[in-house]
Amino acid sequence: MIHRTASSWQRNDKKDHRISLKEINTPSLTWQQHLQQAVTEPTELLSLLSIPHEHLAAAIQASQLFPLKVPKTFLDRIEKGNLNDPLLKQILPIGAESLVVDGFSKDPVEEQKDQPAGMIQKYHGRILLMVNGHCAINCRYCFRRHYPYADNRLNREQWQAAFEQIASDDSISEVIYSGGDPLASSDKQLHWITDHLAQIPHIKRLRIHTRLPVVIPHRITDETLEWMSSTRLSTVVVLHINHANELNDTFLRKQLHKMRLAGITLLNQAVLLKGVNDTIEDLTALSESLFDAGIIPYYLHTLDPVDGAAHFDVEITKAKALHQQMVARLPGYLVPKLVKEEANQPSKTSL
Ligand code: SF4
Structure with missing residues (x-):
C-alpha cells in the first residue's frame, strides 16, 4: 500500500x-x-x-x-x-x-591531511576508497567541491598497493566506495576492484556511497546488479537524496526495486539544507517517500562548512528542533540520525 x-x-x-x-x-x-x-x-x-x-x-x-x-x-x-x-x-x-564566511574553508573536515592517495581512513574498522573523482551532478553544497581529485586518482599499480594495505590490516572489515561518485566508474572496473577486496578474508561488507542512480536511474544495469549481488561481501548502497521530489520518477523507483530484489540494502543520507529541506513538512515527506521506495533514512547531516556553501547553512538549534519534531511525528525507523562530521573524531557526532 x-x-x-x-x-x-x-x-x-x-x-x-x-x-x-x-x-x-x-x-x-x-x-x-x-x-x-x-x-x-x-x-x-x-x-x-x-x-x-x-x-x-x-x-x-x-x-x-x-x-x-x-x-x-x-x-x-x-x-x-x-x-x-x-x-x-x-x-x-x-x-x-x-561570499567569504568565517568558519567556512576549502577542507572543512580535514580530509586532505596525512592520507595516502585515493584512501581515507577516518573511523575504526572502515576504509574509504576514492574510486572516481567525477560526479554525475555537481551539488552546490558539496563538502568536496574543492577536493584535489586529480592528485588522488589511482592507477593499476596503486590499486594493487591499496589492496595490499587493506589486506595487511585485519581491523578493517568494511570498505566504502566513495568519490566523486564511485558509480561514475565502469561496471568492469568496479567488478575488478570488488573481486580483489572479496579475496581479503577480513573484509565483510562493501558500502557504496552514490548519488548517480538517483540522478541517472539508467546507471543501474544488469551488469551492475551482477557484480553487486554476486560478491560474497554484503553490499549496502547509501544513496544521497535530500528532497522527496527527487524520487518523483517512475523509472527510478523501478530501478530501486530491482536493486532490492537483488538483495542490496538501500540506505539514504541527506544533508539539511536551508531553502531545500529545512521544514518539518519537507523532512517528513522525504522519510515517507524514501520508505515507499524501499530506502531506510539513515543520516541527516548538518552542512559541512565548505567555502561557497554558507547560504545553505541551518543553525544547529533549528536542526535539533526539526529533528525533535520528526521524532514526534514519525515512527522510529523513519527518523534518520542527525549528525555532524568533525575532523579528528572517532565517529560522526550525534546531535
Ligand atoms: S554527488 Fe555527492 S560528491 Fe558529488 S557533488 Fe553531489 S554531494 Fe558532492
Missing part, C-alpha cells in the same frame, strides 16, 4: 509544468550518454528551466568557482520557472557562492 502525503499529490498536480521526458530525453540512451549530455552551460540551464536572464551573470561567475553539471534526467524533476524549487536550489550556481 502506498501512502501519499498531501504535498505529493500537489507535486503531481504541478507535473504538467515540468519539462517532460519526451521533450528532452531519449529513453534508449545509455547512462554514459546521459552523462555526456549533462547540462554544463548556465545559458542552457536557464533556458531549459525558464529562469529569467537576470540570473545568468551570477550563474556564470559561480560556475567558474565550481562547474555547473546536471543531467537532463534530473532537470525533468524540476518545476520550470520556479526559483524556489528544492531541486533547482541544489544545482543552480548563484552569487552567494563567492
Whole structure:
C-alpha cells in the first residue's frame, strides 16, 4: 500500500509544468550518454528551466568557482520557472557562492591531511576508497567541491598497493566506495576492484556511497546488479537524496526495486539544507517517500562548512528542533540520525 502525503499529490498536480521526458530525453540512451549530455552551460540551464536572464551573470561567475553539471534526467524533476524549487536550489550556481564566511574553508573536515592517495581512513574498522573523482551532478553544497581529485586518482599499480594495505590490516572489515561518485566508474572496473577486496578474508561488507542512480536511474544495469549481488561481501548502497521530489520518477523507483530484489540494502543520507529541506513538512515527506521506495533514512547531516556553501547553512538549534519534531511525528525507523562530521573524531557526532 502506498501512502501519499498531501504535498505529493500537489507535486503531481504541478507535473504538467515540468519539462517532460519526451521533450528532452531519449529513453534508449545509455547512462554514459546521459552523462555526456549533462547540462554544463548556465545559458542552457536557464533556458531549459525558464529562469529569467537576470540570473545568468551570477550563474556564470559561480560556475567558474565550481562547474555547473546536471543531467537532463534530473532537470525533468524540476518545476520550470520556479526559483524556489528544492531541486533547482541544489544545482543552480548563484552569487552567494563567492561570499567569504568565517568558519567556512576549502577542507572543512580535514580530509586532505596525512592520507595516502585515493584512501581515507577516518573511523575504526572502515576504509574509504576514492574510486572516481567525477560526479554525475555537481551539488552546490558539496563538502568536496574543492577536493584535489586529480592528485588522488589511482592507477593499476596503486590499486594493487591499496589492496595490499587493506589486506595487511585485519581491523578493517568494511570498505566504502566513495568519490566523486564511485558509480561514475565502469561496471568492469568496479567488478575488478570488488573481486580483489572479496579475496581479503577480513573484509565483510562493501558500502557504496552514490548519488548517480538517483540522478541517472539508467546507471543501474544488469551488469551492475551482477557484480553487486554476486560478491560474497554484503553490499549496502547509501544513496544521497535530500528532497522527496527527487524520487518523483517512475523509472527510478523501478530501478530501486530491482536493486532490492537483488538483495542490496538501500540506505539514504541527506544533508539539511536551508531553502531545500529545512521544514518539518519537507523532512517528513522525504522519510515517507524514501520508505515507499524501499530506502531506510539513515543520516541527516548538518552542512559541512565548505567555502561557497554558507547560504545553505541551518543553525544547529533549528536542526535539533526539526529533528525533535520528526521524532514526534514519525515512527522510529523513519527518523534518520542527525549528525555532524568533525575532523579528528572517532565517529560522526550525534546531535
Ligand atoms: S554527488 Fe555527492 S560528491 Fe558529488 S557533488 Fe553531489 S554531494 Fe558532492
